[in-house]
Amino acid sequence: KVQSGKTSIVRALTGAERAQIGDGFRPCTRWAARYEFPNPDFPLAVFLDTRGLGEASYNPQEDLAAFRDEAQMLVVVVKAMDMALERIITALEQIVRAKRNWPIIVVQTTLHEGYPPSFRDHPFPYPFTNHANANIDSISEDLSRALAFQRTLFAAIPVRRFVPVDFTL
Secondary structure (H helix, E strand, O other), X not given: OOOOOHHHHHHHHHOOOOOOOXXXXXXXXXXXXXXXXXXXXXXXXXXXXXXXXXXXXXXOHHHHHHHOOOOOOEEEEEEOOOOOOHHHHHHHHXXXXXXXXXXXXXXXXXXXXXXXXXXXXXXXXXXXXXXXXXOHHHOOHHHHHHHHHHHHHOOOOOEEEEEEOOOOO
């Protein structure tokens, strides 16, 4: 989705300097871009960074059709406090019908937006180091409730894993 941190994740994983990060006010990704890791000459993984679903005048079907045969996995990026995910769920339902074997990972970002105002830093110890057993009970009630509720929105989608991620310093 727009401004959810898709390009930030690609840049963090690949180190690609050309992956421009938005400023939080307007979308930065204007077209789908490929990022090879560790390098273009011998890529072990290739990431496709797309525009955000819900962005004005963007129809994701063209990007999905162009890379349907190449892709082997889908990483869905959503802000942890964003509950307006209907367009993403609808798109995922279409993708799952076409590509039943694709593993799907949902990355829940911008966790800090759910921290109480009294938090100056991430909770310590950081509760998301073991993604399989993330201790969401040790974080704020609002964030814990939001993460759990958001996961119920994907109930009809065969999500392999939910991964909470925050890039704030």
